[in-house]
Amino acid sequence: MSDLNKNKILEVKNLCTSFFTDEGEVKAVDGVNFFIEKGKTVGIVGESGSGKSITSLSILRLIQEPAGKIVNGEIVFKGENLLEKSKKEMRSIRGNNISMIFQEPMTSLNPTMTCGEQIAESIRIHQKLGRKEAKEKAIEMLKLVGIPSPEKRVKQYPFELSGGMRQRVMIAIALACNPELLIADEPTTALDVTIQAQILDLIRNLQKELGTSLMIITHDLGVVAEMCETVAVMYCGKIVEYADVKTILTNPKHPYTIGLLNSVPRHDQVYDGDLPVIKGSVPSPFNLPKGCRFVSRCPHAKDICHNQLPELKTMDDGNQVRCWIHTESWEKQEEEVASNS
Amino acid sequence: MLTFLIRRFLQIIPVMIGVTLAVFLLMHLIPGDPAQIMAGEKADEAQVEQMRENLGLNDPLHEQYLRYVGNAIQGDLGTSIRTNRPVVNEIFDSRIWITMELAFWGTVLAVVFGLIAGIISATRKYSFADVSLMVVALFGMSMPNFWLGIMLIYFFSVNLGWFPIVGWDSWKHMVLPVITIGSGGAAIIARMTRSSMLEVLDNDYIRTAHAKGVSERLVIYKHALRNALIPVVTVVGLQFGTLLGGAVITETVFAVNGIGRLVIDAIKARDFPMVQGAILVCAVAFVFVNFLVDIAYRLINKRIDLN
Numbered sequence: 001m002s003d004l005n006k007n008k009i010l011e012v013k014n015l016c017t018s019f020f021t022d023e024g025e026v027k028a029v030d031g032v033n034f035f036i037e038k039g040k041t042v043g044i045v046g047e048s049g050s051g052k053s054i055t056s057l058s059i060l061r062l063i064q065e066p067a068g069k070i071v072n073g074e075i076v077f078k079g080e081n082l083l084e085k086s087k088k089e090m091r092s093i094r095g096n097n098i099s100m101i102f103q104e105p106m107t108s109l110n111p112t113m114t115c116g117e118q119i120a121e122s123i124r125i126h127q128k129l130g131r132k133e134a135k136e137k138a139i140e141m142l143k144l145v146g147i148p149s150p151e152k153r154v155k156q157y158p159f160e161l162s163g164g165m166r167q168r169v170m171i172a173i174a175l176a177c178n179p180e181l182l183i184a185d186e187p188t189t190a191l192d193v194t195i196q197a198q199i200l201d202l203i204r205n206l207q208k209e210l211g212t213s214l215m216i217i218t219h220d221l222g223v224v225a226e227m228c229e230t231v232a233v234m235y236c237g238k239i240v241e242y243a244d245v246k247t248i249l250t251n252p253k254h255p256y257t258i259g260l261l262n263s264v265p266r267h268d269q270v271y272d273g274d275l276p277v278i279k280g281s282v283p284s285p286f287n288l289p290k291g292c293r294f295v296s297r298c299p300h301a302k303d304i305c306h307n308q309l310p311e312l313k314t315m316d317d318g319n320q321v322r323c324w325i326h327t328e329s330w331e332k333q334e335e336e337v338a339s340n341s
Numbered sequence: 342m343l344t345f346l347i348r349r350f351l352q353i354i355p356v357m358i359g360v361t362l363a364v365f366l367l368m369h370l371i372p373g374d375p376a377q378i379m380a381g382e383k384a385d386e387a388q389v390e391q392m393r394e395n396l397g398l399n400d401p402l403h404e405q406y407l408r409y410v411g412n413a414i415q416g417d418l419g420t421s422i423r424t425n426r427p428v429v430n431e432i433f434d435s436r437i438w439i440t441m442e443l444a445f446w447g448t449v450l451a452v453v454f455g456l457i458a459g460i461i462s463a464t465r466k467y468s469f470a471d472v473s474l475m476v477v478a479l480f481g482m483s484m485p486n487f488w489l490g491i492m493l494i495y496f497f498s499v500n501l502g503w504f505p506i507v508g509w510d511s512w513k514h515m516v517l518p519v520i521t522i523g524s525g526g527a528a529i530i531a532r533m534t535r536s537s538m539l540e541v542l543d544n545d546y547i548r549t550a551h552a553k554g555v556s557e558r559l560v561i562y563k564h565a566l567r568n569a570l571i572p573v574v575t576v577v578g579l580q581f582g583t584l585l586g587g588a589v590i591t592e593t594v595f596a597v598n599g600i601g602r603l604v605i606d607a608i609k610a611r612d613f614p615m616v617q618g619a620i621l622v623c624a625v626a627f628v629f630v631n632f633l634v635d636i637a638y639r640l641i642n643k644r645i646d647l648n
């Protein structure tokens with residue numbers, strides 16, 4: 001067990017993050033557990049609004065107070081709970097031990113600072129280098145992320161760069177201080193398909209080279225297949241399935257994961273008509289179902305699903321699923337239905 | 342940057358033509374015969390004719406205008422009727438510098454207090470400090486200059502005796518007029534900075550800065566303020582124009598011998614060359630300040646370079 005613990009760079013335990021709005025409390029993240037091993041990659045997938053970004057922002061404690069608040073849980077990074085750290089200690093971790101790349105490359109860079117300044121800034125903060133050394137390191141970083149003529153680019157402002165280039169600059173900023181953990185929140189969603197592939201390759205190569213652990217957020221199962229070892233599927237603020245990537249892609253257990261997988265076009269299949277999609281839409285965060293949160297869209301839903309929230313149950317193979325189908329109660333229901341009819 | 346400077350400088354030319362034309366026509370838009378008005382009601386026919394001849398009013402209008410501009414470029418704005426001295430000397434011997442001093446410190450006060458109040462308000466949104474500052478700013482914006490001036494004199498000079506009532510001899514004389522003239526601008530800049538800052542603080546790149554481990558202070562002063570200042574700088578430039586207008590009133594209230602009072606006195610004495618000269622100088626100063634503001638704007642906002 002202690003060996004296993006040593007290998008965990010990050011463990012999120014029972015994380016609950018809420019927003020307090022005029023209409024009431026939104027439990028954006030509601031009791032999430034997962035961990036990341038050193039040098040490994042975990043993917044978080046789920047539809048829009050499932051709480052992926054809020055989970056990652058919570059890890060760095062970047063939730064905007066007072067509207068949002070981490071109300072419960074632990075975020076254990078290298079054996080220490082980040083929620084107990086002072087603001088100053090958190091600052092020395094951000095951008096240094098844990099870095100983040102955001103969804104929106106077009107707006108995530110400061111328009112009034114050159115790319116060089118923005119990369120050099122974190123180097124100067126965390127590595128206490130002088131202006132000149134930091135600038136040299138910035139050029140080196142631009143080279144590392146594959147930006148041509150870095151000596152020229154270092155002096156340019158973000159508006160002079162394309163979306164793909166900006167995301168490379170973001171990656172350069174994030175990796176400038178050799179973080180142990182990189183969180184990439186949909187790093188390619190806003191980019192063209194060809195650029196997407198390039199950026200993913202870049203992240204994967206740099207991860208191998210630098211030994212960084214990676215948490216990648218996406219709603220693209222293709223990205224998951226290419227990048228991840230473990231996957232957590234989120235729905236309405238809760239993890240519904242947590243398993244190794246092979247299981248998720250070939251033998252998923254949760255009806256939601258199955259639905260996600262079926263809605264991905266596959267070149268080895270012929271479709272007559274539309275691609276199957278998950279029917280219905282995500283319930284409003286103010287009006288979540290009492291039982292399973294997927295109940296309104298699930299083709300297998302039964303009485304028990306409406307009334308009781310299933311637990312995240314660990315299966316024999318160590319994977320976890322939150323669905324009544326994979327419990328003993330399910331068979332009992334079946335029997336009841338059978339004997340009643 | 343150089344091409345920008347040249348282009349921006351060339352833009353000044355049509356503005357100056359407009360300004361000089363307006364000032365020149367001022368003389369001719371006064372109802373009645375300017376020569377008669379300037380010579381005074383008691384002047385006889387010969388004196389009026391003499392005045393008309395002196396002012397060149399018998400020549401065609403365009404010739405008069407060209408002569409006026411030509412003289413102005415050479416630094417000749419005519420002769421004051423009241424004092425018989427060259428208008429240029431009347432203005433530049435001391436008057437304009439006093440007003441510039443007043444306007445300068447008024448701007449400094451407006452910018453410093455406006456920015457500080459705006460930043461405090463924005464970073465502590467809806468706090469007691471924010472709400473009280475914005476209420477004060479609302480007062481500052483709606484209070485007419487003459488009223489504020491009189492109130493300040495009443496409380497601080499008459500009742501408390503802290504500052505002299507009138508004149509312009511030491512820094513103590515300057516305090517109340519500078520507050521009077523700068524408070525409106527401070528209020529506008531404070532509100533502008535607050536809203537601009539709040540908008541900027543909501544941006545993704547502010548979150549990026551936090552994620553890099555940048556301290557709260559640097560996030561505000563380095564990442565947010567620079568972007569928030571872009572709209573504020575424009576307001577500061579416009580504010581300077583309002584300030585020159587405010588100078589007329591403030592100088593009258595505090596009996597400061599600046600250009601504003603010079604204009605009032607000249608109008609009362611029907612000293613039209615003096616009025617024209619003073620207005621022209623103020624207009625040129627305004628155009629020049631806006632030129633400087635544009636350059637500052639550009640230095641802050643590099644993005645204009647592309648367009």
Ligand SMILES: Nc1ncnc2c1ncn2[C@@H]1O[C@H](COP(=O)(O)OP(=O)(O)OP(=O)(O)O)[C@@H](O)[C@H]1O
Nearest residue numbers: 019021026028047048049050051052053054055285
């Ligand atoms: N500032 C906020 N105020 C109130 N609720 C919020 C706020 N930010 C997020 N939420 C809530 O948190 C939920 C999760 O948001 P989050 O951004 O984590 O979704 P996501 O999974 O990252 O989606 P996407 O794929 O669109 O990025 C949203 O459904 C929303 O209701």
Ligand code: SF4
Nearest residue numbers: 292295298305323324
């Ligand atoms: S618990 Fe019931 S409703 Fe929820 S996913 Fe499983 S079968 Fe469907």
Ligand SMILES: [Mg+2]
Nearest residue numbers: 052053103185
């Ligand atoms: Mg998101």
